[in-house]
Amino acid sequence: METIDGISTGRIDRLFADIEAFVDPAFDGWTRTVFSPAYKAERSWMVEEFKRAGLEDVHTDDFGNIVGILPGRHSTAKPIVLGSHTDTVERGGRFDGIVGVLGALEVAQRIKESGSVLNRPLMVIDFFGEEANPFGLTCLGSRALAGSLTVKDLERVSPEGKRLGDAMQSFGLDPSRAVSGKHPVRGSWHAYLELHIEQSSTLDQTGCNIGVVSATAGIKRLVGRYMGQYDHAGGARMKSRKDALLAAASSALALHEFACGSPEYAVATTTHIDSLQLAQNVVPGRSELRAELRSTDSAWFGAIEKDLALRLSMRATEFGCELDLEWSLDNEIAHTDATLQETIAAASTILGLSWTAVPSGATHDSVHMTGIAPMGMIFIPSIDGRSHCPEEFTPKKDIINGIAVLEKSVRLVDESRP
Incomplete structure (x- = not known):
């Protein structure tokens, strides 16, 4: 044939x-x-x-x-x-x-x-x-x-x-x-x-x-470490909690929204969220998020770290947590x-x-x-x-x-x- x-x-x-x-x-x-x-x-x-x-x-x-x-x-x-x-x-x-x-x-x-x-x-x-x-x-x-x-x-x-x-x-x-x-x-x-x-x-x-x-696309990866407060899941009132897992989960949504609002080709993928503890009766006091972002838009790609530092810090603060971000570059555009x-x-x-x-x-x-x-x-x-x-x-x-x-x-x- x-x-x-x-x-x-x-x-x-x-x-x-x-x-x-x-x-x-x-x-x-x-x-x-x-x-x-x-x-x-x-x-x-x-x-x-x-x-x-x-x-x-x-x-x-x-x-x-x-x-x-x-x-x-x-x-x-x-x-x-x-x-x-x-x-x-x-x-x-x-x-x-x-x-x-x-x-x-x-x-x-x-x-x-x-x-x-x-x-x-x-x-x-x-x-x-x-x-x-x-x-x-x-x-x-x-x-x-x-x-x-x-x-x-x-x-x-x-x-x-x-x-x-x-x-x-x-x-x-x-x-x-x-x-x-x-x-x-x-x-x-x-x-x-x-x-x-x-x-x-x-x-x-x-x-x-x-x-x-x-x-x-260029590729940047981040590790976000969220620091809240461990508490008893039955005793800690909802409004007083500092839930690090919720802060990380909210940040995953922020990453999604950030990529959806890009002017050209861009994607963001949260690949991992870990509460760093297994007990079901404990409010997570620590969590870790891993994600990567890709884009062919030079301006957007260059501003990722500054823009996301602000957005993710706001999500962490919303849940009473502190945030440490670690960035790595896999490849440029x-x-x-x-x-x-x-x-x-x-x-x-x-x-x-x-x-x-x-x-x-x-x-x-x-x-x-x-x-x-x-x-x-x-x-x-x-x-x-x-x-x-x-x-x-x-x-x-x-x-x-x-x-x-x-x-x-x-x-x-x-x-x-x-």
């Missing part, structure tokens, strides 16, 4: 069927978390698939990423780079990241089989450990490649008490090389392109074929390259596919590539916007469309950018 631009679905079907065998059977859905036996086995399989696609110099770099090269006419020219990831969250889906890696392999193999030779080398990367993990640090391989993984990061400890550095070493990686290896400097690559499912509902709801990503946006849009139009500009609320390995090369992203629809769950689904025709746009974009970049 063939669809758009002559791409056969047979090879894609085989790749998806094969990779789906590498999962943890203890969980529903598709679970292939970083450092797991299933992930280790899948990576060994992936190395062979890189070779099968005709890529050369296939290896695992100092940062845990699987890398392969399709030589170009000019061996010293800066490469065009394609990448994504193949690890999953627990009880995740089978398309997030995986579409980008398998799609990149298909593009490389199609170019090689066509007999044409690109002017530039084409590099394909399966980035190590993009998804969330017990150490609280996403995008391990791309972060390390970009030089952003630090010695301090290696000291991060999981809830089970294991160091990130030790986990990397047990997995067969050298953590010291991950932070001190040779990083590509800014301008080392000609361009970076990533194909990905949207993980939101814009394309599915509008019936649009392709999303041209305008920017990836990452804008895609304007020329690559135009290239992806042109590729879609040439192929007769509809396209629209969309923001990305999810973070990706591409965020960390912006310091190395111009970066562009291609989105394809996610049915009902579902992702990070077994119900995550993208139809085969949309996957083929995405691969076709990725290949056409590679050829346009190779021909047009000096």
Whole structure:
């Protein structure tokens, strides 16, 4: 069976069927978390698939990423780079990241089989450990490649008490090389392109074929610690209570209202509230709230800490509590390259596919590539916007469309950018 631009679905079907065998059977859905036996086995399989696609110099770099090269006419020219990831969250889906890696392999193999030779080398990367993990640090391989993984990061400890550095070493990686290896400097690559499912509902709801990503949201996380007063649940009158759990719950609503009032794309998610005690006959005197906020609106994102400090303090005061806020930055807003946006849009139009500009609320390995090369992203629809769950689904025709746009974009970049 063939669809758009002559791409056969047979090879894609085989790749998806094969990779789906590498999962943890203890969980529903598709679970292939970083450092797991299933992930280790899948990576060994992936190395062979890189070779099968005709890529050369296939290896695992100092940062845990699987890398392969399709030589170009000019061996010293800066490469065009394609990448994504193949690890999953627990009880995740089978398309997030995986579409980008398998799609990149298909593009490389199609170019090689066509007999044409690109002017530039084409590099394909399966980035190590993009998804969330017990150490609280996403995008391990791309972060390390970009030089952003630090010695301090290696000291991060999981809830089970294991160091990130030790986990990397047990997995067969050298953590010291991950932070001190040779990083590509800014301008080392000609361009970076990533194909990905949207993980939101814009394309599915509008019936649009392709999303041209305008920017990836910045992410800030907060921990709020509420200090009230422990009291007997039967004796303390309602108006005199200093209930730290109610203060945290009210703050969760304030976070929701804050994001709903943003002028552009923004979301806020409260992920955890803990009263720090189990007795049912005690008014909570301490509580902890954890949340994250994401946005592509630079002004809104920059003012988050100041604005929320006031809003959440007011909620704490309303319930007679004090509040301590701790902030952390996961990543800044990452804008895609304007020329690559135009290239992806042109590729879609040439192929007769509809396209629209969309923001990305999810973070990706591409965020960390912006310091190395111009970066562009291609989105394809996610049915009902579902992702990070077994119900995550993208139809085969949309996957083929995405691969076709990725290949056409590679050829346009190779021909047009000096």
